[in-house]
Amino acid sequence: MINFLTYFCLISGLIFWLWGTPVLFQKRSILYKLHSLSVADTLGSILIVVGLSLKIPSELPLLILAIISLTIWNTMLGYVLAYSANNQEEKSDG
Amino acid sequence: MDDLYIYLIVALLPLSSLMLMIEVNPYHALVIRGILGAVAVLAYVVLGAADVALTEALMGTMLAVSLYIIAIRSSLVMRLGIIKSLPTQTDDFTTLVTNVKKAINDVYLRLEVVAYDSQEALEKALEEKEIHGICSTYNCADDQNFKYEVTLRIERIYQLLKPNKRRSFSPLNTLAVRAIIFTLDSLVDSIFLIILMP
Amino acid sequence: MILTLLIPIYQTWHEDNVWQKMVAVSSISSKVSIITLVISVLRDDWMMGVVGVIIITVGNAGLMLLAHLLKKIGENDSTQLIINN
Numbered sequence: 001m002i003n004f005l006t007y008f009c010l011i012s013g014l015i016f017w018l019w020g021t022p023v024l025f026q027k028r029s030i031l032y033k034l035h036s037l038s039v040a041d042t043l044g045s046i047l048i049v050v051g052l053s054l055k056i057p058s059e060l061p062l063l064i065l066a067i068i069s070l071t072i073w074n075t076m077l078g079y080v081l082a083y084s085a086n087n088q089e090e091k092s093d094g
Numbered sequence: 095m096d097d098l099y100i101y102l103i104v105a106l107l108p109l110s111s112l113m114l115m116i117e118v119n120p121y122h123a124l125v126i127r128g129i130l131g132a133v134a135v136l137a138y139v140v141l142g143a144a145d146v147a148l149t150e151a152l153m154g155t156m157l158a159v160s161l162y163i164i165a166i167r168s169s170l171v172m173r174l175g176i177i178k179s180l181p182t183q184t185d186d187f188t189t190l191v192t193n194v195k196k197a198i199n200d201v202y203l204r205l206e207v208v209a210y211d212s213q214e215a216l217e218k219a220l221e222e223k224e225i226h227g228i229c230s231t232y233n234c235a236d237d238q239n240f241k242y243e244v245t246l247r248i249e250r251i252y253q254l255l256k257p258n259k260r261r262s263f264s265p266l267n268t269l270a271v272r273a274i275i276f277t278l279d280s281l282v283d284s285i286f287l288i289i290l291m292p
Numbered sequence: 293m294i295l296t297l298l299i300p301i302y303q304t305w306h307e308d309n310v311w312q313k314m315v316a317v318s319s320i321s322s323k324v325s326i327i328t329l330v331i332s333v334l335r336d337d338w339m340m341g342v343v344g345v346i347i348i349t350v351g352n353a354g355l356m357l358l359a360h361l362l363k364k365i366g367e368n369d370s371t372q373l374i375i376n377n
Contacts, residue, residue: 017296021319024303030311037319045326052333059333062341066329066348070322073352077318080356084363085311102294103327106301113305121362125313128355129304132317132324135347139328144339147328151347155321156354163361 002054009051016044030085038078045070103140106133120166120202124159131155172198172251173206174244175216175225180209190229190244197254220247227251297323314359321351 020040023033046067053063110130117123131154138147174194180187195205208225210216219225227246300316300323307313325348332340 014296017323021296021299024300024312024316024319030309030315033312034315037315041319041322045322048326049329052329056333056336059338059341062338062345063329066325066341066345069345069349070325073349074318074322077352077356077359080359081311081314081318084359085314087363099294106294106297110301113301121310121365122313124358125310125317126304128317128358129301129320132321132347132351133301135343136324136327139340139343140331144337144343147343148346151343151350155347155351156357159354159358160361163358163365167365 006051006055009047009054013044013047013051016040016047020044031082034078034082034085038074042070042074045074100140103133104137107137109133120170121163124163124166127159127162128155131158170202171204171206172227173208173225175208175210175219175228177213177216177230178209178211180230187229194244198251201254220245223247294327297327310362314355314362318352318355321355322348325351 017040020036023036023040026033049063049067049070053060107130110126110133114123114126114130117126131150134154135147135151138144138150172194191205191207198205207229208219210219216225216228216230220228227244229244297320300319304313304316304320307316325344328344328347329341332338332344
């Protein structure tokens with residue numbers, strides 16, 4: 001049962017990655033790319049880490065720390081990137 | 095075959111360093127340096143050197159990138175000196191600045207316009223290599239129209255600014271350009287003078 | 293996993309806009325740290341796991357710093373007039 005849950009989490013995380021990353025190839029605006037990338041990366045990574053923590057419970061505190069820092073830092077980095085890129089594009093338009 | 099993934103990850107390292115080497119724009123190269131740092135961290139971890147990986151993460155992605163960006167910013171700049179009284183609000187001066195920026199942008203230089211109080215301070219700055227060139231008005235006898243001239247002390251910048259057949263646009267395209275090169279022993283080795291006639 | 297890591301690397305090589313590159317690099321950095329964590333769990337190595345968690349934090353912080361500096365430089369790109377006294 002635990003094994004099945006582990007592989008389910010790992011594979012769905014990988015599917016999230018594979019779904020979000022090819023958005024980079026499309027000719028869309030940077031904000032759209034940033035949105036789908038941050039959704040796919042954060043959710044996929046959290047799923048993978050949860051799957052790992054189910055597999056080896058002895059590293060649970062470390063993996064919880066990983067989830068927390070992943071959430072906080074990815075959100076902040078996404079915000080900073082969107083803010084700076086948006087500023088820049090407005091400048092080049094005007 | 096069990097450690098195939100190790101070889102795959104280590105193979106990313108020369109790939110990203112090759113990307114870094116063939117990149118010409120210094121700012122883009124900095125971003126690729128970030129990739130190289132991340133890939134290097136992964137390779138070191140896979141090979142079992144956790145301490146080296148930690149050092150690479152701290153040094154490579156934070157310290158080196160921030161230091162390099164400051165170095166690039168302060169070194170890749172062309173400083174053009176003017177006198178405070180120079181009329182900078184005219185159309186000709188705006189065209190001149192725009193065209194010079196376009197021309198030196200090919201080699202990723204920025205332009206800084208530095209204003210000085212007096213002619214002596216300006217010439218002293220050129221002599222002491224504080225600035226790379228002087229923009230001043232060219233005395234024209236017939237009417238009150240301003241004509242700008244740019245005096246440069248570096249041959250490479252002159253090569254960039256002079257009309258060039260390879261480029262689709264001439265850097266000073268709306269203005270006829272007459273270039274005079276002469277040497278003055280008292281000032282600097284050689285002075286490149288571009289006279290712009292509106 | 294390595295395939296998903298290769299996609300943004302190819303993209304940074306292909307892309308001209310510096311911000312698109314930054315987005316791809318942020319993706320790479322988080323993927324690298326997750327791969328590190330996976331390998332650490334596979335090998336049951338606590339030390340590697342600590343390194344993975346640290347590079348999540350440090351990599352993101354470094355990218356933020358880089359984005360901020362790039363933004364500052366882009367703002368100053370319009371010619372500034374320096375008054376020298």
